[in-house]
Amino acid sequence: MVTDQPGYEHLIQFLTEHLALFTEDGTALADGKPIGVLLEERIAEQIITLCTQHTALEMNHRSMIIREVDGIMYDFQEVLSSVLEKKATAEQAELINEIALLIKNLFDSAVARLLD
Numbered sequence: 001m002v003t004d005q006p007g008y009e010h011l012i013q014f015l016t017e018h019l020a021l022f023t024e025d026g027t028a029l030a031d032g033k034p035i036g037v038l039l040e041e042r043i044a045e046q047i048i049t050l051c052t053q054h055t056a057l058e059m060n061h062r063s064m065i066i067r068e069v070d071g072i073m074y075d076f077q078e079v080l081s082s083v084l085e086k087k088a089t090a091e092q093a094e095l096i097n098e099i100a101l102l103i104k105n106l107f108d109s110a111v112a113r114l115l116d
Contacts, residue, residue, distance in 0.1 A: 001064055001065070001068050001107075001110045001114075002068050002072070002103075002106045002107055002110050003068055003071050003072065003075075005106065005110070007106050007109070008072075008106060011099070011102055011103065011106065012075065012079070014099070014102070015076065015079055015080075015099060016079065018095055019079070019080075021091055021092060021095055022035065022080060022083045022086075022092060023083065024089075024091075026089035026090070026091060026092075027089060027090070028087035028088065028089060029087065029088050029089065029090060029093055032087050033087070033088055034084060034085050034086060034087055034088065035080060035083050035084055035085075035086055035087075035088045035092060035096070036077065036080070036084030036085065038088045038092075038093055038096050039073075039076060039077075039080070039084075039096050039099075039100075040073065042096050042097055042099075042100035043069065043072070043073065043099075043100045043103055045100065046100045046101060046103060046104035047065065047066075047069055047103075047104070047107070049104065050065070050104050050107050050108065050111070051065070053108075054111050054115070056115055057111065057115075061111070061114060065107060065111075068107075069103075072103060076099075
């Protein structure tokens with residue numbers, strides 16, 4: 001659905017191009033959330049929004065999306081494994097938000113193809 005598309009490869013490449021941001025020290029966010037938690041929350045928020053916006057999605061489509069998101073989380077956790085427990089900085093949170101939005105865009109496109 002998404003992980004086998006060129007857009008996903010570009011997203012992984014985008015993340016790896018910005019890995020240095022995750023190794024830099026900075027001031028942690030006031031809420032003190034670790035990078036891994038923030039990543040999970042932002043992606044989950046976008047997927048909930050996706051499912052809310054696309055009311056025509058059937059249960060099997062939603063299940064397919066959840067399986068894909070699990071795979072995406074696994075990939076991202078592998079790439080960021082050394083920093084997942086580190087408290088996120090504002091810059092890291094901004095990049096995570098951008099990545100979550102890009103993931104939603106990938107799914108929006110996939111859902112549009114699916115429902116056509």
